[in-house]
Amino acid sequence: MLNVLLFVNDRLVPKAARAHLREVYDRADYYGSRLRLGRDIFTQIEIETNTDCNRKCRICPRHKNEREVGVMPAELFEALLGQLQDIDFRGRVSPVFYNEPLLDDRLVTLMRATRTRLPRCSIVVFTNGSLLTPQNIEALVDAGVDTLLVSQYQQNLRADAATWAAAVQDLPLSYRRHVRYRILGDEDPLSTSGGLVPVRVPVTRSRCMQASLSCVVDFRGNVVLCCNDYFGDHVLGNVGTEHVVDIWNRPAFVELRKQLRHGDFRREICQACAQGTLRPPQSK
Numbered sequence: 643m644l645n646v647l648l649f650v651n652d653r654l655v656p657k658a659a660r661a662h663l664r665e666v667y668d669r670a671d672y673y674g675s676r677l678r679l680g681r682d683i684f685t686q687i688e689i690e691t692n693t694d695c696n697r698k699c700r701i702c703p704r705h706k707n708e709r710e711v712g713v714m715p716a717e718l719f720e721a722l723l724g725q726l727q728d729i730d731f732r733g734r735v736s737p738v739f740y741n742e743p744l745l746d747d748r749l750v751t752l753m754r755a756t757r758t759r760l761p762r763c764s765i766v767v768f769t770n771g772s773l774l775t776p777q778n779i780e781a782l783v784d785a786g787v788d789t790l791l792v793s794q795y796q797q798n799l800r801a802d803a804a805t806w807a808a809a810v811q812d813l814p815l816s817y818r819r820h821v822r823y824r825i826l827g828d829e830d831p832l833s834t835s836g837g838l839v840p841v842r843v844p845v846t847r848s849r850c851m852q853a854s855l856s857c858v859v860d861f862r863g864n865v866v867l868c869c870n871d872y873f874g875d876h877v878l879g880n881v882g883t884e885h886v887v888d889i890w891n892r893p894a895f896v897e898l899r900k901q902l903r904h905g906d907f908r909r910e911i912c913q914a915c916a917q918g919t920l921r922p923p924q925s926k
């Protein structure tokens with residue numbers, strides 16, 4: 643489904659309409675899954691397996707804000723997989739936050755463990771593509787990764803495009819079909835990442851489905867508000883001490899997601915995100 647959406651979005655939808663299409667898709671995804679599963683549960687989980695990155699893209703908060711270097715302990719990752727297994731999780735799993743997952747030399751092992759524990763889930767690895775090789779693409783696909791989504795930025799193309807091309811050009815189609823590629827530029831509608839990044843064409847939103855669709859777990863095991871919570875200022879619980887479903891079902895979190903789905907943006911980060919504006923510089 644992700645591949646179909648990406649294909650349509652990248653090739654057939656005009657740039658200006660992409661964010662609106664995404665909003666419609668997100669609403670359909672949330673209400674559809676609620677009907678299908680009979681409960682309010684995330685359909686995507688993003689796990690910060692490592693924090694490091696080898697780029698400072700202008701469109702990303704990393705450009706101006708350092709991030710502590712660290713990795714999620716393997717036992718914590720395993721414990722989280724166990725929690726997802728408890729609910730027979732079949733949505734999307736991605737080793738992502740503001741990191742480059744291919745810098746983590748455990749990536750193949752972690753993805754294989756994910757596939758073993760969650761045979762029906764969809765595994766999508768977001769990457770800047772700079773470290774891809776034919777060998778690691780094959781190893782990741784063999785480990786159970788469904789899609790490698792390569793995003794490159796205009797400013798990095800000179801450094802990364804050749805690497806990327808060399809990685810895929812001789813791959814058999816059976817592997818290459820798992821790799822998707824997109825270039826993001828300053829003219830693309832992009833998120834301000836909760837008011838941290840001065841993008842040229844900011845995405846706005848009237849409602850937020852993001853926090854209802856996606857559970858984001860940082861490398862310490864903290865469940866944070868959403869993928870825009872770069873500093874982890876909005877922690878809802880920790881999967882090292884509580885089950886992820888109990889965190890998700892906590893009344894205050896349920897109420898917060900409901901407010902967001904109805905366009906009630908009380909937090910500063912959400913106001914900036916929804917309006918496509920910037921927040922005052924952070925002191926961290």
Ligand SMILES: C[S@@+](CC[C@H](N)C(=O)[O-])C[C@H]1O[C@@H](n2cnc3c(N)ncnc32)[C@H](O)[C@@H]1O
Pocket residue numbers: 695701702738739740741742743768769770791792793826831832833834835839841
């Ligand atoms: C933060 S990156 C981390 C993974 C990897 N380092 C990468 O760049 O693909 C995760 C995803 O966010 C996207 N992204 C980064 N900055 C963005 C922005 N300002 N608006 C929308 N998407 C953004 C990237 O293209 C990527 O698909």
Ligand code: SF4
Pocket residue numbers: 695696697698699701702703704705739740741742770
């Ligand atoms: S967008 Fe990805 S590659 Fe670029 S700085 Fe952010 S995390 Fe790193």
Ligand code: SF4
Pocket residue numbers: 836850851852853867868869870871902907911912913915916
């Ligand atoms: S509105 Fe708030 S919760 Fe929703 S994506 Fe933006 S920052 Fe995250």
